[in-house]
Amino acid sequence: MSDAALVRMTGIVKDFTGVRALDGVDFTLRPGEIHAVMGENGAGKSTLIKVLTGVHGHDAGEILLDGEPVRFSSPKAAQAAGISTVYQEVNLTDNLSVAENLLAGREPRLGPFINFRAMRRRAKELLDDIGIDLNVAAPLSSYSIAMQQLVAIARAVDIEAKVLILDEPTSSLDRDEVEVLLGVMRRLAAKGTAMVFISHFLDQVYEISDRMTVLRNGRLVGEWATADLGQNELIGHMLGREAAALEQIERAASAHRVEDEEPLLQAEGLGRKGSIAPYDLTIRRGEVVGLAGLLGSGRTETARLIAGADRADSGTLRFEGRKVGGHNPRTAAARGIAFCPENRKTEGLVGDLTVAENMILAMQASRGWARSIPVARRDKLVASFIEKLGIRPADPDMPVKNLSGGNQQKVLLARWMLIEPKLLILDEPTRGIDVGAKADIQRLVAELSADGMSVLFVSAELDEVTRLSDRIAVLRDRELISVLQDEADMTSERIVDTIVAGGRES
Amino acid sequence: MSPYAKRLMWPVVILLALVAVNIAATGVDFIVPSVNDDGRLGGAFVNILRRSVPLLLIALGMTLVIATKGIDLSVGAVYAIGAAIACQTIMDSSDQGAAGTVLTAIALALVVTAVIGAWNGVMVAAFGIQPIVATLILMIAGRGIAQLITGGQIPKVEDTSPFTELGRGAFLTIPIPIWIAALALTALALLTRRTALGMLLESVGGNPEASRLAGIRSKGITVLVYLVCGLCAGLAGLIGASNLGSADANNGGLWIELDAILAVVIGGTALLGGRFFLLGTTIGVVIIGTLEDTIINVGLSSQWQFTAKAIVVFVVALLQSPGFRAWILKPFKRTPQARVEAPAPAKAEEAAK
Numbered sequence: 001m002s003d004a005a006l007v008r009m010t011g012i013v014k015d016f017t018g019v020r021a022l023d024g025v026d027f028t029l030r031p032g033e034i035h036a037v038m039g040e041n042g043a044g045k046s047t048l049i050k051v052l053t054g055v056h057g058h059d060a061g062e063i064l065l066d067g068e069p070v071r072f073s074s075p076k077a078a079q080a081a082g083i084s085t086v087y088q089e090v091n092l093t094d095n096l097s098v099a100e101n102l103l104a105g106r107e108p109r110l111g112p113f114i115n116f117r118a119m120r121r122r123a124k125e126l127l128d129d130i131g132i133d134l135n136v137a138a139p140l141s142s143y144s145i146a147m148q149q150l151v152a153i154a155r156a157v158d159i160e161a162k163v164l165i166l167d168e169p170t171s172s173l174d175r176d177e178v179e180v181l182l183g184v185m186r187r188l189a190a191k192g193t194a195m196v197f198i199s200h201f202l203d204q205v206y207e208i209s210d211r212m213t214v215l216r217n218g219r220l221v222g223e224w225a226t227a228d229l230g231q232n233e234l235i236g237h238m239l240g241r242e243a244a245a246l247e248q249i250e251r252a253a254s255a256h257r258v259e260d261e262e263p264l265l266q267a268e269g270l271g272r273k274g275s276i277a278p279y280d281l282t283i284r285r286g287e288v289v290g291l292a293g294l295l296g297s298g299r300t301e302t303a304r305l306i307a308g309a310d311r312a313d314s315g316t317l318r319f320e321g322r323k324v325g326g327h328n329p330r331t332a333a334a335r336g337i338a339f340c341p342e343n344r345k346t347e348g349l350v351g352d353l354t355v356a357e358n359m360i361l362a363m364q365a366s367r368g369w370a371r372s373i374p375v376a377r378r379d380k381l382v383a384s385f386i387e388k389l390g391i392r393p394a395d396p397d398m399p400v401k402n403l404s405g406g407n408q409q410k411v412l413l414a415r416w417m418l419i420e421p422k423l424l425i426l427d428e429p430t431r432g433i434d435v436g437a438k439a440d441i442q443r444l445v446a447e448l449s450a451d452g453m454s455v456l457f458v459s460a461e462l463d464e465v466t467r468l469s470d471r472i473a474v475l476r477d478r479e480l481i482s483v484l485q486d487e488a489d490m491t492s493e494r495i496v497d498t499i500v501a502g503g504r505e506s
Numbered sequence: 507m508s509p510y511a512k513r514l515m516w517p518v519v520i521l522l523a524l525v526a527v528n529i530a531a532t533g534v535d536f537i538v539p540s541v542n543d544d545g546r547l548g549g550a551f552v553n554i555l556r557r558s559v560p561l562l563l564i565a566l567g568m569t570l571v572i573a574t575k576g577i578d579l580s581v582g583a584v585y586a587i588g589a590a591i592a593c594q595t596i597m598d599s600s601d602q603g604a605a606g607t608v609l610t611a612i613a614l615a616l617v618v619t620a621v622i623g624a625w626n627g628v629m630v631a632a633f634g635i636q637p638i639v640a641t642l643i644l645m646i647a648g649r650g651i652a653q654l655i656t657g658g659q660i661p662k663v664e665d666t667s668p669f670t671e672l673g674r675g676a677f678l679t680i681p682i683p684i685w686i687a688a689l690a691l692t693a694l695a696l697l698t699r700r701t702a703l704g705m706l707l708e709s710v711g712g713n714p715e716a717s718r719l720a721g722i723r724s725k726g727i728t729v730l731v732y733l734v735c736g737l738c739a740g741l742a743g744l745i746g747a748s749n750l751g752s753a754d755a756n757n758g759g760l761w762i763e764l765d766a767i768l769a770v771v772i773g774g775t776a777l778l779g780g781r782f783f784l785l786g787t788t789i790g791v792v793i794i795g796t797l798e799d800t801i802i803n804v805g806l807s808s809q810w811q812f813t814a815k816a817i818v819v820f821v822v823a824l825l826q827s828p829g830f831r832a833w834i835l836k837p838f839k840r841t842p843q844a845r846v847e848a849p850a851p852a853k854a855e856e857a858a859k
């Protein structure tokens with residue numbers, strides 16, 4: 001081939017102990033193109049990126065950059081060669097400020113000292129550029145994971161790069177932020193920057209990419225121009241089976257209406273200063289209540305008060321008719337309230353522990369340390385959930401940090417389903433999950449609620465919320481502004497309208 | 507190889523290497539136990555084990571504390587307190603030989619040191635003080651407390667008191683301290699691995715926030731672990747004092763916290779918390795004990811001790827670093843790649859023809 005490839009990877013093999021993550025994969029990136037890498041959870045997308053950028057060494061194969069063979073020893077070396085990357089798991093320093101994170105390693109200087117004022121100014125410009133407004137002097141950890149993701153993107157975009165790699169950059173973003181990001185990508189493409197884009201949102205992929213490379217089980221399925229590959233064909237290539245899975249989601253959505261069931265949980269004036277204004281919310285047995293709103297509208301904060309993850313400073317909470325006192329994650333779990341937090345890496349999983357240990361953690365915690373779960377029972381439970389959720393590799397003894405992002409999410413889900421809660425609070429449960437698995441999880445939520453479990457469902461994806469929910473609480477500016485309950489109101493448009501109107505009508 | 511076996515591999519290799527050096531220097535007598543005239547086991551290696559027992563007890567407790575992302579700097583001072591309480595109680599009694607006296611002294615020492623340990627835990631878990639600071643307080647104050655107990659003197663226990671059996675005696679030919687160490691190791695292993703305590707500890711150390719949200723009682727667990735650590739230090743102090751027949755508030759167990767931390771690290775438990783390895787720590791302790799003899803056996807002066815320890819730490823740390831291991835193993839790992847790439851030049855040659 002003689003077309004000028006910017007990056008050409010051929011025959012890439014990557015083995016982890018016991019798992020072949022990449023098996024003879026070829027990948028070509030041409031100047032100025034936006035190239036999507038597609039595949040199920042665990043297909044090897046992130047690994048391919050990590051091999052290219054020197055996070056992992058490869059066991060066989062060749063990488064050419066501008067026709068020269070390269071083998072980067074670290075992401076830093078890759079960056080020096082013009083490859084800038086936003087990895088799937090946000091990799092910034094929590095307790096440094098936003099500005100420091102944005103400009104780490106290339107701070108403006110005054111002689112030997114860092115010029116903090118110039119640094120804050122530069123950081124502000126960078127963020128303005130991609131249209132977000134943050135206090136650049138605040139520690140990064142004070143912002144949500146979505147904001148952190150945007151900071152990571154702003155940082156990568158700023159570095160003058162020939163190649164920009166974005167591994168699931170949009171997984172926790174809202175429509176508006178996604179639009180901003182896609183706009184930035186188009187601008188860069190026009191300037192000639194080549195981009196690799198990984199996302200499980202097919203509409204975004206179709207909107208932005210020129211080409212796609214599809215992986216399945218660590219093998220290359222093929223490379224297509226986006227215009228030549230229909231959505232159903234793509235899903236077929238990704239899953240290795242027909243695209244039937246997607247249609248099933250719609251059917252799972254035949255959500256049953258719960259009208260007269262007694263309330264399971266009632267929040268009255270529940271609130272927390274600086275986090276969420278006092279709100280009233282009722283969840284009935286077997287009901288799926290969705291929380292919708294824009295980024296930073298207080299969805300997570302609302303859920304955390306009910307979960308006992310944060311302490312409310314006003315209002316009361318009733319569960320099964322009784323007033324709840326001394327609410328914290330442990331007592332909540334004992335009552336049957338389970339909480340799946342949005343940030344699986346920092347709040348969800350214990351990376352060094354195995355898949356099995358992570359799964360049984362909540363159940364074990366509720367039994368106390370002295371009564372360990374009998375091995376046979378534990379193995380059976382773990383095996384059944386690995387099977388039910390399709391976790392791959394199906395190895396209960398693998399450290400959970402070695403799993404792909406989507407599979408980690410499933411492990412976290414399993415942890416809470418295992419304790420058979422009465423109320424399951426899911427904060428962004430389908431983040432980073434592939435189309436097939438997303439359908440599985442949505443179906444699961446529908447099934448669980450049909451069996452009488454109540455679910456509080458938080459998601460940035462309005463389609464998902466409307467499809468699953470019996471009622472939808474809409475939030476804006478850290479305030480619950482309206483609860484939509486008519487069947488006819490369960491549409492994305494209606495939610496957006498409500499947010500725009502500020503809840504005054506309805 | 508299981509992850510546990512993998513972690514243990516390098517410490518075991520180093521220990522074997524040290525033993526080999528000693529055997530080369532002094533003959534197989536180094537490792538083969540001899541039977542003393544009184545029917546007790548002796549010999550160089552048995553003595554190393556016997557001498558290492560106080561350090562082992564402390565290092566085991568330290569392992570659990572470190573697994574929670576903590577550290578306990580006060581163990582040396584707690585050792586001194588345990589020793590002081592026991593010796594002073596016995597000295598103050600009318601009959602040093604009475605079993606009741608000795609048992610009271612031991613029980614009192616253990617209860618007090620356990621309470622001190624729990625206090626460390628409360629400061630860390632309930633008051634949120636950083637472990638290194640919280641335990642530093644007692645590291646400094648503890649020896650003062652021990653001096654108050656002994657009134658600034660060094661209490662001595664008569665050689666005839668049964669208390670001295672704890673450090674000097676033997677049961678079924680095997681020295682009593684070794685029995686105590688074996689029992690403590692077994693008890694802690696059962697406590698952590700037969701219950702869920704070990705996993706919950708690793709969870710709290712590995713990700714405290716995730717553990718909290720999973721509903722783990724991390725405060726209770728933290729206090730328990732510091733309590734066990736204090737108890738281990740107290741027991742170590744008893745054995746040390748019994749062996750010497752006296753309690754020195756200033757020098758008993760001096761700097762033992764550093765050796766304990768060293769042993770934990772050599773044994774493969776990361777200071778960052780999470781996974782812990784009691785067996786690894788045990789091997790670490792034996793390595794440290796053997797090292798001291800090795801220096802003398804190969805004819806170096808004892809001033810080399812610290813340097814040699816530093817070198818061992820350095821080597822172990824290197825071997826445990828994934829980066830260094832990958833670098834060292836590179837020549838071996840290249841083979842599969844060479845195999846895959848081999849046909850390529852051949853093709854190129856064909857193309858050239």
Ligand SMILES: Nc1ncnc2c1ncn2[C@@H]1O[C@H](COP(=O)(O)OP(=O)(O)OP(=O)(O)O)[C@@H](O)[C@H]1O
Pocket residue numbers: 016017019020021039040041042043044045046047048088392393401402403404405406407432434
């Ligand atoms: N450090 C590691 N050690 C062992 N196995 C690993 C490691 N990293 C990844 N793997 C395995 O390699 C395979 C590919 O993982 P990868 O993260 O590349 O998937 P992915 O396509 O990015 O999936 P996702 O969409 O879920 O992010 C998985 O089976 C995973 O378990």
Ligand SMILES: [Mg+2]
Pocket residue numbers: 045046047088167404405
């Ligand atoms: Mg990935």
